[in-house]
Structures are given as C-alpha cells and as structure tokens.
Amino acid sequence: MSVAFAGVGHQTVTWDRPSSDCPVEVALAAISGRWATLVLRDLMHGPRSFSALRAGLPSLSAKVLTERLESLVAQGLVSCSRSPGFPVRTSYELTSAGLLLRPLLVELHRTGEALLGELADD
Amino acid sequence: MSVAFAGVGHQTVTWDRPSSDCPVEVALAAISGRWATLVLRDLMHGPRSFSALRAGLPSLSAKVLTERLESLVAQGLVSCSRSPGFPVRTSYELTSAGLLLRPLLVELHRTGEALLGELADD
DNA sequence: CAGGATCCTAAAAGATACTG
DNA sequence: CAGTATCTTTTAGGATCCTG
Numbered sequence: 011m012s013v014a015f016a017g018v019g020h021q022t023v024t025w026d027r028p029s030s031d032c033p034v035e036v037a038l039a040a041i042s043g044r045w046a047t048l049v050l051r052d053l054m055h056g057p058r059s060f061s062a063l064r065a066g067l068p069s070l071s072a073k074v075l076t077e078r079l080e081s082l083v084a085q086g087l088v089s090c091s092r093s094p095g096f097p098v099r100t101s102y103e104l105t106s107a108g109l110l111l112r113p114l115l116v117e118l119h120r121t122g123e124a125l126l127g128e129l130a131d132d
Numbered sequence: 133m134s135v136a137f138a139g140v141g142h143q144t145v146t147w148d149r150p151s152s153d154c155p156v157e158v159a160l161a162a163i164s165g166r167w168a169t170l171v172l173r174d175l176m177h178g179p180r181s182f183s184a185l186r187a188g189l190p191s192l193s194a195k196v197l198t199e200r201l202e203s204l205v206a207q208g209l210v211s212c213s214r215s216p217g218f219p220v221r222t223s224y225e226l227t228s229a230g231l232l233l234r235p236l237l238v239e240l241h242r243t244g245e246a247l248l249g250e251l252a253d254d
Numbered sequence: 255c256a257g258g259a260t261c262c263t264a265a266a267a268g269a270t271a272c273t274g
Numbered sequence: 275c276a277g278t279a280t281c282t283t284t285t286a287g288g289a290t291c292c293t294g
Contacts, residue, residue, distance in 0.1 A: 033244025034169050034237070040247065042164070044287070047156055060256050071288055076257060086251050097255040098294085107250040110243060115156070117239040121232060122155025125162065128229040129208050166267070182276050193268060198277065219275040220274085 040087055040111055045070050047118065049078050050104075050111060053088065057103040087111065162209055162233055167192050169237060171200050172226075175210065176234060179225040209233065 029035060041047055045067060052058055052066050064075060079102060082088040087108035093099040104111075151157065163169050167189060174180055174188050186197060201224060204210040209230035215221040226233075 033242075033248060034240045035244070036247050037240045037244035038163075038169065040243075041160075047160065064256095071290095072257065073259095073289085074287065077287090087247075092256085096294085098257090100256065107247055110246045110250060114239055114243040117236055118156045118159045120155075121162075121236040122157070122159035124232045125158050125209075125229055126155060128232060186276095193270095194277065195269090195279090196267065199266085214276085218274090220277085222276065 037111075037114060040082070040085060041114065041118070043078055043081065045074060046078055046082075047115060049075070049082070050108075050115060053102060053104050053108070054112060054115070057101045060100045060102070063102065082108070159233075159236060162204075162207060163236065163240070165200055165203065167196060168200055168204075169240065171197070171204070172230075172233060172237060175224060175226050175230070176237070179223045182222045182224070185224065204230070 041050065048067055048070075049063060052063055058066075060075070060079075063079075064070065064072065067075070079088065079090070083090055085107075087105055088102055089105050091101050091103075093101075152161075163172065170189055170192075171185060174185055180188075182197070182201075185201075186192065186194065189197070201210065201212070205212055207229075209227055210224050211227050213223050213225070215223075
C-alpha cells in the first residue's frame, strides 16, 4: 500500500479519512502540536532534563511541555529516565525511532526556506 | 539565521516561541490542519474542481474543504480559477510555490514508513 | 526538581440546511 | 456546482496553584 507521491502513477489506495495507519499520518503525529518541533530540535542536540527544555522555551508552560513529552514517549520517539533520590532529575532522550525524525525536520526547514524565497518573488 | 538541524553546531538563534518567520513554521503551516496533506496529495496529481476534491475525500465536509482551500490560497500555494456562466466550475491548482511541497510530502511518507518499521521491531 | 490537578478560553472540526 | 451560514461538539492551549 505504498503511496507514491513522487511517481504520480496509478495507485489503488483511496483514503476517505486521515487514518492512523497511513505513514504520512504517523510522521505527522510525531511533529504536530505546538512547540513539538522545537522540543524535538532541542533533543536532537542530546539528552535534556525537564527544566533544561523549559529554559530553552521560556513561553512554554509546564503543562504543555508535559503533554508534548508524554506524546513523544507514547509514540516511542523519546525515552525518559529519572534519577532516584531527591530532588528528582529527569533525562529525556531521543530513541532510535526518534532519531529518524531528523531528516524530516531538515526537510521541513529546507521547504520553509524555499517557500519564503519563492513567495518573496511575487 | 539559518538553523542547522543537521549540523549540530553552534547557533545564535534562540526562539522562545513558535514564530511565523521561522522556516519550519512556514512549512508546517502549509501542511497543518486535518485533511491538508490529503488535499495537497490530490492536487499534486493535477488541477481539481471543488467536487472532485470532495469526491476523493468523502468524509470531508464542504465547510472544512473550503477552509483548507482558503488557507492554501491565502498562503499562495494554490490558485483558483472559476469558469464564467452557470453552473460555475472551479479549478484548484498548485502554484509553483505549492509544488515545492512535494519533497516534503515524500519525506513525510518516507519517515512515516521508517517509523512504522522501527517501532515494529520493539 | 518534575510534574499533577483544575479551570478556562479559543480555535478547529463536524452536522445540517440553505443560496448564487 | 460551489460554496455560505449557523450551531454544536471537540480539542488544544494556557494560567494558576498544588504535590511527591
């Protein structure tokens, strides 16, 4: 059921709704939600604690950061380890699956620049 | 202000919120919203009328399709031409800017497949 | 330090009916 | 045909205060 965007060829699949088994939806799920790409970008540079992530994104509330991280962990893209003792320290880190997102983020950035350039010509 | 995701190097930019002048946000805006990628995928195959798009995405209401198309047109990614006379016929078509999204859609699909493969290993 | 619990608002999505 | 109008529901995001 591989849908070839590039090869504009014949294809049998006909989605009638965004279905979660579609690869595109899977990838989209990983990067959607406000701040998601920014959090991922931070994690691309290495493991980060909860507060390190907050410090990097000051206008992001604890609640939303928690949501974003929970989502990423649930999708198997990020793992979380917490130090025993007190106060607790956490370390969020990309899993091998999470690392697969790097080319997508790069492409997102590249495409955005291309759009800015193209639309400036008008 | 080019942010290198790939080159994990030094960078001066520090976003404290998703800003619309960030290329990543620009690209994200183009593909966000439910059904957006599906509509774009249809348009990648050539010009489509309003009802042709609806026919391809049966569970998508006229209202939402209208919203999606308005957004794409507003972003300069799609153009719309309407035939004079009655009944009216429309033709939505990707602009040259809109065509720039193709590699991104391909990458989205590719990444999704990679994720499905990687996560299946667990 | 790293969240959880609540409450609130705004925006997005969907259903339905109607118009140029 | 190609939408618009309206209303209701859902969901995301944010603010604030609290806890292990």
